[in-house]
Amino acid sequence: MTAFTHPPPRGFPEAEFAARTEKAQAAMAEAGLDALLLTTEPELRYFTGFLTQFWQSPTRPWFLVVPAKGKPVAVIPSIGIDCMARTWVDDIRSWSSPQPDDDGMSLLAETLAELAGRTARVGLAKGKETHLRLPLGDFEDLGGKLPEVSFQDATAILRGLRMVKSGREIEKIAYVCGLVSGAFEAAPQLFAAGQSDIEVFRSFKIECLKRGVDDVAYLVGGAGPGGYGDIISPPQGRRLRDGDVLILDTGCTFDGYFCDFDRNFAIGRADEAAQRAYDTVWRATEAGLAAARPGATCADLFAAMQGVLEEGGARHDSGGSDVGRLGHGLGMQLTEWPSHTPWDDTVLVPGMVLTLEPGMTFAPGKVMVHEENIVVREDGAELLTRRAAPELPIV
């Protein structure tokens, strides 16, 4: 566990963006790509440091072009010039957005033609866990303006780079994991029978903010007698009762980097089935911690955790709450590649930040899920979260 008493510095030195860009350009050369065209928040931020909540507004598209050599070039609405000018990017091309007809497409087409040529092979994200953040009609128009450009899938390049975090990225994630570990440890002061789940969520959000997170970008959970079922619905106003099991699962951020983990609490008392299920997923997490070494694959991690879950009585037909995996990457997004599934053969390397998230259905409509965040080091997993208690905590 990396301990921080003070927040790590915000942002990154220019050298970090230069290194990311050079690595991308080496991979582009190998893949025969003349440029990358990026359209989403994490993609732009990864190569520039451009950090703003303004992405919440779907009105305007934002673009970054990574040429074969040199710094990325931003093609963005003029409202973003000042914010982008604070990054290491020098070449910022802008237009007044929104526009009724040509909302940046001519400027983007000219930029691509200038930087990569009119017959370029341009990489963009077309693969798993990606999407294109501009109107599909505008993307079709762009193709019409550059009929000889071919748009190729560059997901493998982006995935390969982003899956392995730098020391500074790990510091930010570790810091927010530490803050939220503290918020969970304050649970006995925050939650009690009789409180509505809406108030449970609100108290926890305030606690996380008070402890120093920038945002509680994600909070889901559930509670029910002896266990919970659905954990992705928002709170409905149900009051906590004696004998409930409560789970909260949160993605808080610091400087644009996420934690993503959960904690379980029994309200007043814990019944035996819930305690047993808790013990099983706790031990499955231990198995994941032991297995998460460089050279192992995500499939190995899955197998290590799944073995404990099955021994512990996990139902194969897990019904409606099947999450399809036992953990994933995290960093600039709540969830990132890879996935701990039987089919993901991604090989773990030092610097990967991952969740271990074993879950099981232990009774009809009752699930138990644990989650910790780790970084893979040369000698194995290092916890970024403070380990959950080995027995279901009663509050």
Added chain:
Amino acid sequence: MTAFTHPPPRGFPEAEFAARTEKAQAAMAEAGLDALLLTTEPELRYFTGFLTQFWQSPTRPWFLVVPAKGKPVAVIPSIGIDCMARTWVDDIRSWSSPQPDDDGMSLLAETLAELAGRTARVGLAKGKETHLRLPLGDFEDLGGKLPEVSFQDATAILRGLRMVKSGREIEKIAYVCGLVSGAFEAAPQLFAAGQSDIEVFRSFKIECLKRGVDDVAYLVGGAGPGGYGDIISPPQGRRLRDGDVLILDTGCTFDGYFCDFDRNFAIGRADEAAQRAYDTVWRATEAGLAAARPGATCADLFAAMQGVLEEGGARHDSGGSDVGRLGHGLGMQLTEWPSHTPWDDTVLVPGMVLTLEPGMTFAPGKVMVHEENIVVREDGAELLTRRAAPELPIV
């Protein structure tokens, strides 16, 4: 101003979703569409009530098919079954996601073929302020599975429906506007010279949560001596100083509905240029309030506000911070169609919820922006926010 002391009920009665669906189906029939294919959070939520923060994870795609007749059909990852089963949707088709190869595309193709036929015209959002939330490669695969289906732009249908809010939608927006108006009114207790902007943001978020918002989904701002420039960058740790002008602009949510407005504060003292600019944008907002009547267009609203700004000395070359419009729609998203621009000829009708957001550059690198939220009623604009003070408040 609609006043609420208690939160309005969460969710909507089934009849509201049925009415939305029937209106969409009438428009689909007119446009010759056999089905709608929806992929984004607000689109799915609009027709079903499916509300979850799980969309934060980019891993899994989610789909809704609106057939020519009958209820929408959900095609979703199995982790969402329980949450979707609480909505009015009966037909929920699911698969265990993520999958390495076929991540829902076969199931979606079968569903479209069954509900609309293999030569259907399927509408989806391809227009302004939309995007397709699934991997582009998967969308190309879907086209390959349904080679005779033609995918048409249905943005106009979605835009037409969503721009006009129901009474229950307006209640939710009005409620969160009221809560956040209160948080802004508490500014003298929250902000002071010497405080870092990071702490300003944190205090304000906690205040909003304490007052009852579900989430502070969006908070941007800026501060500087005599005025601010960039307002979309995150706080950097700069301390407030005597003579600063501070702006905070927030989108908080209640039950999935947003407010979106800002307030300005002078720290300690206000200089004359800032006071004059504040007066100009305040009066521009008054002009917008007077102009926002059924039958007027967004271009009329723009002209009414822009006239006051130009009389007040707004620079035509507004430089780096050009926002391109003087307000917009809001509701399920922080910003929605329409836009108050010279070219948006959308005709205002009762039930539209809009921001009025006049802004001006009043000195090099200094902007002043105001924002209020309104609903258009038969007899004109009704404020949902409590009107900003007519003079720049000093805290």
